[in-house]
Amino acid sequence: xxIRTLAVGLLVGSLALTACGKEGTPSSPxxxxxxxxxxxxxxxxxxxSNVDLAGSPVFAKIKAAGKLxxxxxxxxxxxxxxxxxxxKFAGFDIEIAKLVAASLGFGEDKITFKTVDSxxxxxxxxxGDVDYYVGTYTINxxxxxxxxxxxxxxxxxxxLLVRKDETTITGPETLKGKKVCSVTGSTPIQxxxxxxxxxxxxxxxxQKYSQCVEKLSTKEVDAVTTDDAxxxxxxxxxxxxxxxxxxxxxxxxxxIGLKKDDKVLRDKINDTLQKALDDGTWQKIYDATLGKSGxxxxxxxxxxx
Amino acid sequence: xxxxxxxxxxxxxxxxxxxxxxxxSAVGSLILGxxxxxxxxxxxxxxxxxxxxxxxxxxxxxxxxxxAFFVFAYPLLEIVKLSFFTAAVVALIVYTSAFxxxxxxxxxxxxxxxxxxxxxALGLTFGQILGQIVLPQxxxxxxxxxxxxxxxxxxxxxxxxxxxVAEAGAIRSYLSERGDNQLIGLLWVALGxxxxxxxxxxxQRSLEKxxxxxx
Numbered sequence: 001x002x003i004r005t006l007a008v009g010l011l012v013g014s015l016a017l018t019a020c021g022k023e024g025t026p027s028s029p030x031x032x033x034x035x036x037x038x039x040x041x042x043x044x045x046x047x048x049s050n051v052d053l054a055g056s057p058v059f060a061k062i063k064a065a066g067k068l069x070x071x072x073x074x075x076x077x078x079x080x081x082x083x084x085x086x087x088k089f090a091g092f093d094i095e096i097a098k099l100v101a102a103s104l105g106f107g108e109d110k111i112t113f114k115t116v117d118s119x120x121x122x123x124x125x126x127x128g129d130v131d132y133y134v135g136t137y138t139i140n141x142x143x144x145x146x147x148x149x150x151x152x153x154x155x156x157x158x159x160l161l162v163r164k165d166e167t168t169i170t171g172p173e174t175l176k177g178k179k180v181c182s183v184t185g186s187t188p189i190q191x192x193x194x195x196x197x198x199x200x201x202x203x204x205x206x207q208k209y210s211q212c213v214e215k216l217s218t219k220e221v222d223a224v225t226t227d228d229a230x231x232x233x234x235x236x237x238x239x240x241x242x243x244x245x246x247x248x249x250x251x252x253x254x255x256i257g258l259k260k261d262d263k264v265l266r267d268k269i270n271d272t273l274q275k276a277l278d279d280g281t282w283q284k285i286y287d288a289t290l291g292k293s294g295x296x297x298x299x300x301x302x303x304x305x
Numbered sequence: 306x307x308x309x310x311x312x313x314x315x316x317x318x319x320x321x322x323x324x325x326x327x328x329x330s331a332v333g334s335l336i337l338g339x340x341x342x343x344x345x346x347x348x349x350x351x352x353x354x355x356x357x358x359x360x361x362x363x364x365x366x367x368x369x370x371x372x373a374f375f376v377f378a379y380p381l382l383e384i385v386k387l388s389f390f391t392a393a394v395v396a397l398i399v400y401t402s403a404f405x406x407x408x409x410x411x412x413x414x415x416x417x418x419x420x421x422x423x424x425x426a427l428g429l430t431f432g433q434i435l436g437q438i439v440l441p442q443x444x445x446x447x448x449x450x451x452x453x454x455x456x457x458x459x460x461x462x463x464x465x466x467x468x469x470v471a472e473a474g475a476i477r478s479y480l481s482e483r484g485d486n487q488l489i490g491l492l493w494v495a496l497g498x499x500x501x502x503x504x505x506x507x508x509q510r511s512l513e514k515x516x517x518x519x520x
Contacts, residue, residue: 119478123487142484184466185478204389205475207467211377220380 040287042095045102056264059104062131068106070097071116071130071257075210078233078290080135082115089113092229092289093254096153096273097134099281100256103272117207118186122146125257132269133257136230138187139303148262149255150269152300153282156227157248158188161234163216164243169223171247172197178222179204181212188226191250209234217241227252232293253300270302277302308480308489315479320497322472326390326462327501330397331455337398338405343435345410356406363403368464372396376468393465401458408450412443445516452509456502473497 053059062068072089074082080093094113101111116124121137124130125147136156139149162169169178175197181204182189189205192198204221206212212224213234223245224231231244256269276282277299286297309316344356363371375392387395416439424434444451463474473494480490 119481119487122481122484140484145484146486181469183478184469184475185480185482187482190479190482201388203471205469205471214377218380 040284040291042288043281043284045099047102047107048105051103051105053264053268056262056268058131058259058262058265061128062104062106067110067112068101068131069112069114069129070101071121071124071133071135072097072113073135074115075208076136076230076233077237078293079229081233091233092154092285093134093136095285095289096256099276099285100132100134100269100272103268118183121257125259128259131258136227137255137257138252139255143257146260147257148260148266149257149303150266151255151273151302152253153256153273154229154254155298155300156229156252156254158191158225158250158252159228159231159248160245161213161216161224161231161242162222162245163219164241166222169245171245172249175223178202179220181206181215181221181224182226183207183209183212186226192225213242229290232290232295236293253303270304274302308485309493312476312480312483312485312490315476316493316497319471319476320473322470323462324501326393326397326465326470326472327459329394330401330458330462333394333398334401334405334458337402339409339440341402341406342409342413345406346413346435348431360403360406363400368396368400368461369467371400372464372468389469393468393470397458397461400461401454404454404457405451408447408454409443411450412447413439415446416442448509448512448516452505452512456505459501459505460498
């Protein structure tokens with residue numbers, strides 16, 4: 001009986017300990033996004049009526065279902081971020097997704113956002129789990145072999161996020177001997193590895209950028225690397241602790257991923273994006289989301305292939 | 306085939322890391338697991354309680370939580386700094402040894418009580434009885450479940466991919482970013498594991514033959 005009491009005591013004690021550790025871990029930004037929303041207002045999108053895209057299998061499927069399932073990221077402030085309490089998605093990518101949905105005749109209430117991590121994007125699109133995907137998705141030729149891209153709707157470049165007091169890291173060539181973190185297998189970390197920007201032992205890979213940022217704040221890594229758009233989002237959330245180095249060393253055109261060879265739908269989305277770029281809607285979306293980091297936007301040029 | 310050949314720079318070193326991870330954790334958990342089993346059959350109440358608590362606690366905790374503890378919570382305690390690879394090995398040892406302990410303990414139970422009693426009658430200490438009479442026989446009788454636990458450990462190493470260890474479990478995310486077909490890539494990863502498990506199965510069969518005890 002005494003053993004049992006002891007065991008239960010230890011069990012409860014250690015459970016409490018692990019719970020404490022977990023509570024302390026996420027550097028949840030919580031309210032900061034609400035306060036930042038004070039400035040620019042998000043535009044309203046007019047939902048098109050009587051849209052008909054003959055010859056688009058994806059559109060036929062959407063129409064039959066009467067709703068959209070869209071792939072997105074949920075951990076990238078300013079781009080695609082899920083509010084943990086309300087469950088709502090917000091950010092630049094999310095607005096682009098809504099804009100396109102409106103042009104297809106579907107209002108915000110008909111959209112279900114589904115979190116798909118980088119590693120599973122092609123498969124989610126190929127399997128039809130999502131109708132299209134908007135989430136910092138770099139257009140490249142190898143991906144084009146499996147899926148199609150509309151866009152780019154944004155142009156980012158690889159950059160570095162460091163602690164505010166960091167002075168030794170000024171660009172990719174200063175990374176030697178520093179611990180660099182990014183998401184497992186992501187293009188930025190593959191570039192760091194292939195170009196030998198730092199020693200293999202100094203490469204740190206986690207499932208999510210937020211985990212890297214947390215390690216950056218506890219000084220276990222010295223830099224987080226990925227596209228500047230993502231890093232600016234983190235920097236604007238906690239501008240007292242972090243800064244973006246601001247020297248991009250790659251070009252990452254973000255596209256909307258959709259099923260391969262659905263040319264009708266791709267052309268339609270491209271038209272929508274072109275219109276938004278021309279009539280200032282794109283600029284309004286930028287100002288109300290990523291623009292809050294203080295950096296100016298560069299309009300992308302669409303690739304119509 | 307192309308997916309494999311185009312990405313040999315991934316498959317080679319990443320599978321090597323998997324094997325390394327497996328070997329270190331296998332040796333570690335065999336040692337710790339046996340020590341735990343000894344604690345659980347010890348005549349001292351406190352030892353038995355410690356062993357039981359460990360097994361109950363760890364066996365009921367998902368491995369990802371054990372990993373998350375060593376990678377995210379443990380560094381905050383600022384004891385000894387662990388590299389991510391070492392942290393992964395420690396997490397795997399901590400987790401697997403609970404299972405090894407139970408396998409060894411079941412082996413100990415197969416040794417007739419009379420042998421321990423005979424040893425005690427000869428004046429052997431508890432340590433001598435366990436180390437020279439009981440454990441050698443116990444380990445012999447549990448070769449199949451022991452190897453099964455090690456096979457589970459081998460596959461569990463893939464969880465380390467999420468915690469900054471570049472091993473076979475990380476290959477899929479790399480392939481996706483490179484734009485190669487992930488399904489075919491995963492088939493090659495599966496084949497790699499089949500080969501590794503086949504090696505373990507061969508070891509198991511030969512041990513069973515060599516160690517079989519006439520009772």
